[in-house]
Amino acid sequence: MTKRRTDGLSKELIVKAAKELLDDGGETALTFRALTTHLTTGYGAIYHHVANKSDLLAAATDDVIASVMTGVVVDAEPREALRTVALGLFDAIDAHPWVGAQLSREPWRPALLAVYERIGGLLDALGVPERALFDAAGALVNYVLGVAGQNAANARVLTLGEADRSAFLAKVAAQWADLDPERYPFVHKASAQLREHDDRDQFLAGVDIFLAGIATLR
Structure with a gap:
């Protein structure tokens, strides 16, 4: 019989284990049965922290995106910061293909809001006029997440x-x-x-094209 863990089980540990299962086998691999085996714990200990699979998927996605956002230097030049955010998201979705699907499934979650907030704020700092800011941010976010998601799907x-x-x-x-x-x-x-061609280089070239076009809106 497998010995169950007796130390404290935090939400952070559960999310970390969920990400490992998702990375290994995609969304179908993430079940609470697999999670209890992975963590050598019981269902009750997990349900104490997360309500269901949807809640866990969202938490895992938020964790991945938060890591990208914290990797951006706050006082960096806006254009370079935008390229860093875009490439960070591309690499994160390439490493965790399930993230792209989750972002499109629940666009109201904190993860996607964080992406819009960071990109919109950087475009504002770049001097994009307010009248064009909403459209510019939407177009750039859609490009970044769309290409990153497609690239991850192709790779899989x-x-x-x-x-x-x-x-x-x-x-x-x-x-x-x-x-x-x-x-x-x-x-x-x-x-x-x-x-x-290199997928990352081509992706970044697309970001530069977007930024060049956005620069004409000033």
């Missing part, structure tokens, strides 16, 4: 299929290169870049 599909990213991109690039250059001129030319 490749992992589950045991495919090598380089081999996969080489195959797709070869298919693009074989397309009729008159019908698909852009795709045909882009095939070489597709094979060698």
Whole structure:
């Protein structure tokens, strides 16, 4: 018989264990049965801190996003701080793919509010006029979370299929290169870049394009 833990079980420990289960197997792996086994404790000890799986998913998401937000230097130049926030979110969702789905599922939770508050505040500090601030923040947040979520989903599909990213991109690039250059001129030319591109670099290039456009709103 497995010996149950007798030391104090905090919400922080429960959230940490939940994140480990989520990272290993996705949302389906997070069950209270798996959690009790992982923590060698009983159901009652867990329910004392979290009401249900939804509550636990939200707490785990809040914890991941809070780590990103605290990693931004408060007195940094706004543009660089925005790039740091964006890249931090990209990396966090890449490491924890379930976070992206949770953010879109419950947009009223503290995690997404924290993202909007930080990005909106930095855009305000960058000099974006108030009349355009809401739209600018929404567009940038949607880009960051959308691309980060899609990248994480793509990476997970490749992992589950045991495919090598380089081999996969080489195959797709070869298919693009074989397309009729008159019908698909852009795709045909882009095939070489597709094979060698870095996801993080491309993502950050997109952020810079957004910021360049936002700069014209002043």
